[in-house]
Amino acid sequence: MHVPSLLAVTAHGQHRWAVALVGLLMLGSANAQDTDTRTSVIAAPVTTTQWSDPLEALGTLRADESVTLSATVTDTIAELSFNDGQRVAEGDLLIRLHDSAEQAELRAAQALRRERENAVRRARQLQDRNVGTRAEYEDAQAQLAQVNAQIDEIQSSLADHRIRAPFAGTVGQRDISVGALVTPGTELITLDKLDHMKLDFTVPATFLGALEPGMSLSATTASYPEQIFRGEVTSIGTRIDPVSRSVSVRAQLPNPDRTLLPGMLMIVTLERRSRETLVVPESVLVPSGERQYVMRIARDADNQIQRRRVEIGARRAGEVEIHSGLQAGDWVVSHGTTQVRDGDHVDILALDDGSREISDILKAARDEEDSG
Template structure:
């Protein structure tokens, strides 16, 4: 019995000791005198920064000029003067369909024209001396004109057998070989002018008033993740689609290196006029549901959690619409270990803080140490 009473008394004394210690510890704030050392965090001073809103869309690339080169006549390919992927100039001979028959017909028509022209000149001289009737001269003039028309006709037919490039560009895959029989419409190769690429994309009609010719556009492709292409709006479709309620916008992008090809999927950012805003790295936000807050630092290096209203977002950054003012200092790294009332040891941005996050890299304003 005595042993049980002693055990109960010892347990009660231990409980009182622990309760007293807990009350004493709770009386001293964390990070304050006599408590844990101040938390090492990264701090940034809020300053207005340039911000450009953008309208995002998906677009498809198109060549500046594009055509499928085809045959116009039934003929056998005599010679192919290009290889797949060749860069060609306007007027360059690509495929020769000419045969000996067409060349012979052209020579015959040329000879007939020259003979008719010679007879016309002779009759013209005789008519001047009134040795030939005027009607005979007119008849010979008609014969000469008919011979010339025949020669031009054969020459045009021969020209249909000499297939040339209509503009400067890059050829696609060759689809014919010497000796092949082609018919009207037989594809020979695709020809694309890719010095300038067009990108068509759809934008909701609510943004129609914010789009204009000459507006800056940037685009990215999954095929070239490290490249950002710069272009501008060239035109808008004359109609809004009544089903999707969107308007098609066409932008042009210089493509001097030929990196872009027709048919590529592009992520397009239609940039709006620049404005000044207060912005923070997204890592500085403490997000609970739809509510967002940050830790503001006062002159005594004590943090206070304040609610903020978030605006637009971009890569790694967020616009602060309400809750902060220029000159406020905000913790941008190390927020997980903080609570209101704690004293901190602020470090400039880019200095190792020993926090659970690595220093944020991005386009926000540089941090300022106190």
């Protein structure tokens, strides 16, 4: 009658011993991790860097100043004083039209002016001696003024026969030759100021409140895929396009090497809300539901792992912004997060500062271990 009770007691005792044995094994395993085996991890530093919220758009380049020079008179080309793509200074003579008739008219008018000047002097002398009348003197002055006006008109016509650079810039390709007949409105040559470029693009009107002159931007083009061109917003349009619901924006890009040319298509990235913030590699994040954690390495506690909850902000290629939970200079596990737990002690295999590939870091660590 007592056998079942004895069996039950025995079974119950065996269960308690089993539970105790498992507990001892777990404790021993934990102690072993603390004292003997330490997981090797790659760490990453928490850094402070400049951050902005990017806004991308497509833009078209324009020269800072651009003009197509044309004739205002009808005549033939007598001289061309430039080559294709030549840089010229403001006021340089580019094209001279035949002006022999105007030069002859100028010489005749200048001779007539000398005659009229002499007439004015004689009339003045006669008036001073009370021989001539004041009316004669004033009539001589009027005739001199008339010839001076005629000379000014001829000189203006001569200026129209000389086409000069209105500003310093680079001329385009020449499509005209000496002897060609030109008429008013004939396009002769283009002139562009290329040391700075205007970049025009549109932005959805919903971002209007975030736009302001002086904002920094970067731009790239397929013509120079390895280069990043930087500039800033100079003006924002005063009207919203009723069809696209966008606003026009103009920026300026320095172009000291004159590599950028008018008409190029540019991919523009506006740097909104520029700020200094804490940044870590995305690989350090350990998500748990809607929360994000990191494995902080307490270097002052023998590299002990501290599981920290963090508040993250914006993300960009390979990086994430940290709002709270970490400080600049902290180290966190970037590779090996799944192999460690809160309270573990780790060995730091290498510090990943973003300057090397992980494969290179691991190879360097292996080589160092082999050599040791």
